[in-house]
Amino acid sequence: MAEQWVYRFDDIAAAEASVGGSWDATRALLGGKGANLGEMTRAGVPVPPGFTLTTRACNAYLSADGQLPEGLWEQVLEALQAIEQATGKRFGDPANPLLVSSRSGAKFSMPGMMDTVLNIGLNDETAAGLVAATGDPRFVYDLYRRLLQMYGSVVMGVDDALFEEAIQEVKDARGLRDDTELTGEDWRGLTERFKQGVARLTGRPFPEAPEDQLRMAIEAVFKSWNGRRAVDYRRAAGIPNDLGTAVNIQTMVFGNMSADSGTGVTFTRDPATGEKVLYGDYLMNAQGEDVVAGIRNTRPIAKLAEDLPEVFEEFRVICDRLEQHYHEMQDVEFTIERGKLWMLQTRNGKRTSRAAVRIAVEMAREGLIEPKEAVRRVKPSDIDFFLHPQFDAAARKAAADQGRRLASGVNASPGAAVGVVAFDADTAEAWGKAGRDVIMVRVETKPDDVHGMLASKAILTSRGGATSHAAVVARQFGVPAVCGAEALAISVARKRFTAGDVTVVEGDTISVDGTSGEVFLGEIARVMPEMDDPHMTALLGWADEIRRLDVWANADTGADAQRARDFGARGIGLCRTEHMFFETDRLPIVRQMIMAGEDEAVRREALDKLLPIQREDFRDVLSAMDGLPVIIRMIDPPLHEFLPGHDRLVDALARAEVRGTDPEETERLRALLARVNELREANPMLGLRGVRLGMMFPGIIVMQVRALLEAACQLAREGLTVKPEIMIPLATHLNELTAMREIVETTAEEVFAAQGNRVDYKFGTMIEIPRAALVADQLASECEFFSFGTNDLTQTGYGISRDDAEQRFLLAYVERGILPANPFQTLDQEGIGQLVAMAVRRGRRTRPGMEMGVCGEHGGDPDSIHFFHHAGLDYVSCSPFRVPVARLAAAHAALEEPAG
C-alpha cells in the first residue's frame, strides 16, 4: 500500500497519529500553514475545505527527479471528491464549479519565497457557467485572468511583466488609469490574449482541463522549494534544505460574490493597547486585498453586528474559541461568501509592547494561561519600552495626519528624541556641548563620527540596518536611532536632506522615534516613562515570585536610590562614593587632598572637610534604602581624574612661557602640571586606583568608613534599619584585603565607641581583575561578599580598553562577525563568564552561602542575566531604569530551568 501523501484538513488527527502525536512533527509533515488549517478545522472553526500534500511528498518528488510518488495522484483525486461532497460544487462543472487554490507551506514560514496559484478549475466553460450563476462577468473574468497570469508565470515560466504590460496596453488604449475601471469584457479579452501569449511563448497551450491545472500547480510548488529565492532565503535564515514544502489545496471562497458577501482582518484584542475587544476592519462585497489596499473605506469590525448580526455573533464566538484553542491573541482573516462565514487564516497577532504586557496579564487573569506563562511571553524589550521616553500617541497621530511623517527605517535603538539636525560629528559635538539637543544625520556612520554621536540625542541614517555601525553604537550608548531610512536623500556636503518634497536643512528640528523607526518633521510632544501601569506592575509581581535572582540597583545619591526602590530594587549593589567628589562644591577640596602630595597635614585637613559632606551623602542613600542592603564602594578612580586635563595644561604653560607676561601664573601652571605629570599613567586602567589608592593613602579609606558608619549609627538611633556593606574595589591579593579589613575594623570600633551604638556591616570586595577570580578561594577568607565588576573584568580579562577599543576596532569586529556581540553589552560567557563561574564556585567553597552579585551594565542585560542566574549569583545590580527589565529577565532565567 502506498504511503499516505495527502491529508484532508478535517483529518489532521490521522496526520498527527502518523508521526507519533507531536505538534512539531505534525508541522514538519504538513507544513505550518497546513497544520494550522487542520488545527482550525479540528477546533470547529469553519475553514474552506481542503487538503494538504505532505512535505514527504515534496521530497519524494524532488528526489525522483520530478516523478509524482506512487499513489499520490489517486489520493489527491480522492481528497478532491471529499471537497466536492462537502461544498456541493464540482471540479470542472460549468453549472457549479469548484475552484481551489494551491499554496506552499513549509515547516518554517518563508513569506513570499515560494509560489501560489489561485482559482484553479476555471476554464472557458466553467467561467461561462460562473457568469451565468453570478451575473457578474467582470468578477469572473478577473478571476480567470488571475489564474492565467499566475499559472503562466509560476507554472509555465513566463515573465510576469508581460502580463502587466498587456493590461497596461488595454488601459492605455481605453484611456483608463486603474484596473478597477476595466469591464468584464476587457478582462475576457485579456484572458484570450494571455492564453495565446502563453502558448506562443512556451509552445504549450494553457491546460483547459482542471485536473491538469491542479497537477501542474502542485508540481510547480514542489519545484519552487529548490528555486533560487527559496534556497537563498533558507541559507540566510538557517533553515535546513531537506525539510521540503507541503502543498495546500483549498476551496476558493469569494467575499465579492454578492451583497451579503464580505471580507475582513481582525485582531482578537486591541494590538495597540491590549484591551479585550475585537479590533479590525471589513468590507462588504469585496476581496481581501481591498481591505488592505485602503482603496475603499473599511468599516470597523463592530459594525458587522449591524450588517450581518448572525454572522458577527458566529465570528465573535469563533474568535473566542481560537483564543481558547491557541491561548494567544489571534490575527484572523475571514471571508463571508453569500452569508456564510469562512475563516481563512489565524495566527498569533503582533502587538505593541504595551499591549503585550496587558494581554499577557489579562489572559492569565481570565484563566487562559498560567501567570508564569504570562511572564514568559513578555520580552524584556517590551518592558524596556516603558522605560524610554515615548512620543505622545495623539501628538504622533496628529503629526502623521499633517503629513509630517518624513520616512521610516530600522528601529535600531529605542526611545524618542527631538532636536536640531546636524550633518557632521564636529557640529553635533559642538552644539551638543553648547547644550543644544542635536540629532545627527548621516548616510552612514563611521568610527570617526562617534564623538558626535555621543553628543547627540538621536541618530538618523539613510543606509544600514540593525547591525550597522550607527545602530550598534547607538544601542551601546542608549541613544535612540533610526537607521536605513532610505526615503531620505542626504547631502552632507550641502548640509540638507530631502524626503519627498520636504527639504530639511542644518538646524531644522525633527523628531526621531527609535522605537517605531519613524522620522517626523518638527517637534512631537513626549511622555516620560511611567511605572504605574497596573498590568506591568502585576506582571513584574508574578516575575518576582518566579525569579530566584534578586535585583538591586546602582545608585550614588538618595534620589537615585529612591527611584531604584520605586522600580523594585531590593538593595543597592553599587554606590560609587567618588562620584560625590566630582560635584562643584567638593572638587576643590578633593584637589587640595591630591595636591598635598607627601604633606600629610594638608591631606588630613582636606579629608576632615570631606568627612561631613560624605556623611550626609551616605545618610541620604541609607535612609532611602531603610531595611535594605547598601553596598558602598570605597574610592576607586585614579586621582588624576580629579585634576585638570593634562593636555590643556601643557598647552597653557607653553603659551604662558612664550608670552612671558605673567610669571606668577606661569609658575602656578608649572606646579600644577608637575603634579599632574606625577599622577599621570600610561595605562590608568591598570594603575594606581581602587584598593591600591587605599593602600597608599589609607586616610581616604578611614574618612570614608568613618562617614559611612557615623551616618549609619545616627540613622539606627533614629529608628531606621541600616545594612551597610563596605566594598573594596580592585583587590587582587589577599594581603590587600587583610590590610583593608584591619583599617575598616579599627575605624568602625572607634566610631561605635564615639557614637555609643553599633550597627552590623559587611566587608567584601569586587571581583574585577582576572587574578581576583583565580584566587577567589583565598579572598573569600576575608570577605563576606563578592560583587563582580564585569565591565573591568572584561577590560582586563579580554585585554580591551573600552574607551579606546570600541571606536578603533571593537565595533568593526562586531560588524564583521569576528565577535558575536559587543562584550561590554552582553557578557562574554565563553571567556569572561568562566572567571565569574570560577570565582562563585571557589568563593563559596571557602565560605558556603557567601553573598554574590554583579554590578555594572551587564547586570541589566537579559542575556547576561540568564548567565548570572545559572552561575548561582544572588543578585544583579543595574541602573534604576533597568531594574524592571532585570526583574523580568531574571524570571525568564528561572522559567527556563529544567523542572525539578
Add this chain to the structure above:
Amino acid sequence: MAEQWVYRFDDIAAAEASVGGSWDATRALLGGKGANLGEMTRAGVPVPPGFTLTTRACNAYLSADGQLPEGLWEQVLEALQAIEQATGKRFGDPANPLLVSSRSGAKFSMPGMMDTVLNIGLNDETAAGLVAATGDPRFVYDLYRRLLQMYGSVVMGVDDALFEEAIQEVKDARGLRDDTELTGEDWRGLTERFKQGVARLTGRPFPEAPEDQLRMAIEAVFKSWNGRRAVDYRRAAGIPNDLGTAVNIQTMVFGNMSADSGTGVTFTRDPATGEKVLYGDYLMNAQGEDVVAGIRNTRPIAKLAEDLPEVFEEFRVICDRLEQHYHEMQDVEFTIERGKLWMLQTRNGKRTSRAAVRIAVEMAREGLIEPKEAVRRVKPSDIDFFLHPQFDAAARKAAADQGRRLASGVNASPGAAVGVVAFDADTAEAWGKAGRDVIMVRVETKPDDVHGMLASKAILTSRGGATSHAAVVARQFGVPAVCGAEALAISVARKRFTAGDVTVVEGDTISVDGTSGEVFLGEIARVMPEMDDPHMTALLGWADEIRRLDVWANADTGADAQRARDFGARGIGLCRTEHMFFETDRLPIVRQMIMAGEDEAVRREALDKLLPIQREDFRDVLSAMDGLPVIIRMIDPPLHEFLPGHDRLVDALARAEVRGTDPEETERLRALLARVNELREANPMLGLRGVRLGMMFPGIIVMQVRALLEAACQLAREGLTVKPEIMIPLATHLNELTAMREIVETTAEEVFAAQGNRVDYKFGTMIEIPRAALVADQLASECEFFSFGTNDLTQTGYGISRDDAEQRFLLAYVERGILPANPFQTLDQEGIGQLVAMAVRRGRRTRPGMEMGVCGEHGGDPDSIHFFHHAGLDYVSCSPFRVPVARLAAAHAALEEPAG
C-alpha cells in the same frame, strides 16, 4: 632506667640508632654542632674528646622548670670520666687539669644567639698547677680570667661591660694600650677582682669546684634557649620554639701552649678559583682569634709542611678524608697542641661563583659526586656571575692595596660599574642622557628617584638592605647596586660623601662592585663575561642532559641570534619584527605607513619599501639559526609608538601658534598632532595592537609574511634548513586566528609559487591575555604552537600596568610584604600561573603534543622556570645572556622531580 641524655662524640652511632638512623633526626637530637663533631669523630678525624647533652634534655629541663632530668648528671659525670681516660687529664687535677668548653648547638645554626663558656675546670688550684706545667702564667691567667668573665656574664648575669672596664682600668693605670701588653701578674690580679666583683654583685661566690662550674654552665646554655635574643631570632628565622638546644662539652686544646703548638683555618680547595689545593693560613704558638684578627702575620698553610712535616701530612690526609666523607669542599679549623693535631670544626666552605662551578665539576670528575649532584650544587646566581661584567681581579687587588677601597655594603644587584658620582636623580638623568656613565649615590632611594636610577650605570646607598627600594629597582632593571654602605657619610645637600678620610664630590669617578658589595675610588678595569670557561661548559653540558625543558632565546637580529646560539639556545622563541622598524633609516617609512590613514595607496607604497628591508632582517636571523626553529612575532605595538611624542607636539604647536611667525610649520604640526590624537589611546596596553592591528591593517601582515617566507625560500635554496614559525600576538578570540591564518596561508602560497620552492612553517599565537588562556582549547584548533607572553599576561591578569605601577605602588607592595615578589620578576604562580597551566592543559586537549613555550623575562627567572617545567612547557625563551642560567635552572627543575 633513665633516658639516655648524653652521647659521647665517639658514640654517635648509638645516638643515630636511638632515632631510627636518619641524619635529620640525629641532628634534631644532638644539634648541628654535636652531630658534626660526632660525625668527624666517626670519620676518624682527631677531634678533642667530648660529649653532647641532647635537645631532649634541654626540653625536659625547661619544662621541669629548671630541674635537671633524672639520670642526666650521672651520665655527664660518666662521660667526663671517658674524656679523662682519653686525654689522660683529670677534671680539677692541679697536676694535669682537664679544661672543657660548654657550647650550645641547636638543630639549625643560630650564630651568636646562645651562650658559650670556655675553660671550665680552672680555679685557683688548677691554674697554679697549669702555670707549673706550662711555665706561662700569662697564658694561664688569661684563660682563667676569660672563664671568670664568661661565667660571670653568662651564668651569673653580670654585665660584661663591668669586666671590660676593670681591664681598662688596669691598662690605664699601667699606661698600656693593648690587652696583649698585660702580664701574667696583671691577669692574675684581674681574676681576683673578677671573683670579688661577681660575689659582690650577685651575692654568690664564683664556684671553685669544677663540677659546679660545669653543671651551672650547662644549665645556663639550656636557659639561653628561651633568652630574648634567641626567641627573637627564631621568630625572624621561622625556627620552631620546641626544638631545644643541645649542649656540647668538649676538651679545651691550646695552640699557644708551646712552640710546637699552633692554630689555623683552611679550605680544602681554593675558594676563589676552585682549584684543588689547600688554601688557608696558620700561626704557630697562637690562639685561633690571632689568625682571624690579623695582628700577627699568618703563614700560608703550605708552610706547615716545613714547620711540622708530619702534622702537615696528617692534616692533608684528614682534609681529603673530610671531603670524601662530606662530598664537599670543607672549611676547617684546627689546633696543634704540643705537636698533636686536633680538628675543631669542619663545615662546607663558602666560595665564589667561579669556584662553585669548578669545584662541582672537578669533584664530579674525581668521582666524589655524581655529575647531576654537581649540577644541583651550582646555583643559577653562580652562573649569573659569569654573565655580568666583573672587575679584573688583579686590578681590584691593586686598588685595595692602594687603599682605594672606600666601603662595602649589601651586594644588592650584581655587576661592576665605573662612573661619575651624581647625588640626585635629575642630574643622573641629565648626565646619563648626555652619554656619561653615572653612578647615582643616595642615602636611600624613593620612587621619585627612579628616572635617575634608570639612567645610571650603578646605584650606591648608605642605608637599606637587599630588599630596599634601591635594591629592588636595581635588580629589576639589571643595574648593579651596593646598598647600605654604612661607612659612607653622604651629604646630598653639599653633593659629597666621605668615607673615612676620603671625600668624594659630584663628578668624581668611583667603581661599584654589585657582586661583592664593594666600592672603590677611581676606575678599576673590567672584564666582560666569557662563556669559554671549561668548567662552566662541562657543567652546562651535564645540565643539558638532565633538563627536560628546552632553552630558546629572544633575539631580534642576526647578531643577537648568533650570540644566543653561542650561549646554548636551541631556538628563537621571540623575534620582535617591529623592533626593526625603530631603526633610523626605517622610521620615516613606518611613519609614512601610519600617516597614510585611509589612503591605501600611500600605505601600500610604504609597505613595499619595508618589504626588502624586513626580508634582509629575516635572512640574518634565519641563517644564524640554521637548523633550529625561529618564532617570528607579527607586528605588535600600538602604532602611535612610532610617532613623535604627543606632549612635545602640543607644546610645540602652542608655541608656534602664539608666535605666529611660521604658518607652514604650524600647519604641519597641527596635522601631525591630529593624526597622533587619532591614534592616541587612554590605555594603549588594552588597545589597538597585536592581532588587532593585523585585523584592521592586513597589509602589514601580508608584507611581513611575504618578507619572512621569501627569505626562508631563498635560504632553503641555498642549502640551509629553515624552521620559521609565524606568531600572532594578543589573540583573544578564535575568529581572529581563523582570519589571520587565512591571510598567512594565502600569502604563503603566493610566495611559494613565485619562488618556486616551499618551506615548512608553523602558525601559532601568543597567550598573553587571560581570555586566550580561558579559551585555549578553541585557539588550539587553529594553532600549531602557543607561546606564553607572561609579561602581558601578568599586566592584564593582575591588572597592573608595569610602566606605571612599579613606581607608584608595586615596589611599595613588595617592600611592605603585601606581595611576596615583584610579579614581573618572578611569575605569580598562585594566580597568573593558573592561567598558564590551564592553557597548556586545554590547548593540548585539543591538539595533543602541541608545542608550548614562554617568551619574556620570566623565561630567564629560575623560580619561574621551575614552574614552567612543572606546567609541562616544551621550552623557555629568554634574553641571550640568560640562556646559561635558564639551562641550569631547567636542569634543577628536572632534578627536583620525584624519582620515577
